[in-house]
Amino acid sequence: MISIALVVAAVTTAIAYFIDWLPEQASEERQGIDLVFWVTVGICIFVFAVVASVSIYAGVKFRVRPDDESDGPPIHGHTGLEIVWTAVPTVLVTVIAILSAVVLAQNDRAKGTPIRVDVLAQQFAWQFTYPEHGNVKATNLYLPVDRSTKLILSARDVLHSFWVPEFGQKQDAVPGIVTTIVITPTRTGEYRLLCTELCGAGHSLMRTRAIVLSQAEFDRWAREQREGGAAGDGGEADAEGTFVSTCGGCHVLEKAGTAGTIGPPLDDVGLAPEDVEEQIRKGGGGMPAFENELSEEQIEALVLYLTGPGR
Ligand code: CUA
Numbered sequence: 001m002i003s004i005a006l007v008v009a010a011v012t013t014a015i016a017y018f019i020d021w022l023p024e025q026a027s028e029e030r031q032g033i034d035l036v037f038w039v040t041v042g043i044c045i046f047v048f049a050v051v052a053s054v055s056i057y058a059g060v061k062f063r064v065r066p067d068d069e070s071d072g073p074p075i076h077g078h079t080g081l082e083i084v085w086t087a088v089p090t091v092l093v094t095v096i097a098i099l100s101a102v103v104l105a106q107n108d109r110a111k112g113t114p115i116r117v118d119v120l121a122q123q124f125a126w127q128f129t130y131p132e133h134g135n136v137k138a139t140n141l142y143l144p145v146d147r148s149t150k151l152i153l154s155a156r157d158v159l160h161s162f163w164v165p166e167f168g169q170k171q172d173a174v175p176g177i178v179t180t181i182v183i184t185p186t187r188t189g190e191y192r193l194l195c196t197e198l199c200g201a202g203h204s205l206m207r208t209r210a211i212v213l214s215q216a217e218f219d220r221w222a223r224e225q226r227e228g229g230a231a232g233d234g235g236e237a238d239a240e241g242t243f244v245s246t247c248g249g250c251h252v253l254e255k256a257g258t259a260g261t262i263g264p265p266l267d268d269v270g271l272a273p274e275d276v277e278e279q280i281r282k283g284g285g286g287m288p289a290f291e292n293e294l295s296e297e298q299i300e301a302l303v304l305y306l307t308g309p310g311r
Pocket of ligand 1: 198
């Protein structure tokens with residue numbers, strides 16, 4: 001019976017392991033996180049398969065026959081079994097705890113000199129500030145590849161949580177305290193950046209992109225931002241990006257493909273540019289002020305995007 005159970009457990013664990021469930025690995029930290037994940041999930045699947053197959057086997061083999069009305073044998077405990085089912089879980093939980101602690105400590109350490117990004121979370125948008133690059137602000141998270149970035153997270157209103165599945169690392173942004181997280185991207189590309197803490201009606205729309213660039217491209221991006229030559233990345237495309245990540249969580253706008261319902265829809269409202277600018281800067285009527293959140297260029301680009309030709 002036990003050998004059948006072990007075979008079933010081994011096969012189930014192997015099947016689970018060889019199916020490609022997880023998103024691609026795009027950071028050094030993900031490797032440790034995946035290790036902890038697979039050790040923990042592997043143990044769970046193995047134990048579950050053993051218990052389930054023994055239960056099913058026993059249920060079939062020792063079931064009551066139709067004409068059997070006798071009592072079972074009187075059994076009172078089994079010291080050997082008690083020791084086994086206390087000792088085995090203790091060992092497993094201890095292994096998981098030590099492994100997790102080692103990985104957490106490792107993932108908290110930046111490699112070399114990290115760049116710093118201040119992350120501000122608020123209902124329902126992310127803002128990234130680069131203090132080493134003239135406090136350049138962005139609504140997408142730009143990172144150089146193969147170099148550690150230290151994110152310093154804060155929240156303006158309620159709890160939020162920073163997560164890029166491909167990077168693995170996850171951290172809460174908590175009002176009143178500062179939390180940190182280290183990310184060392186290992187491949188260039190664009191990844192989804194999500195809020196994973198239910199933070200209000202716009203939570204599911206509080207998402208933007210993490211964009212990993214080569215060090216040279218990153219330096220060029222930072223320089224262009226600092227020189228203020230472009231609104232964000234420049235032009236209509238970026239005004240749309242700013243709109244999607246900053247405003248889309250709360251407003252419907254067909255051309256940007258956003259569907260937020262916290263604020264009024266912005267199609268067919270015919271607003272004057274001065275009013276739109278005033279509203280973005282000062283907020284009001286339930287909308288936060290964005291004067292200090294967006295650069296002058298971004299505000300200008302948004303106003304044009306919302307009121308200019310092509311509207
Ligand atoms: Cu912010 Cu969910």
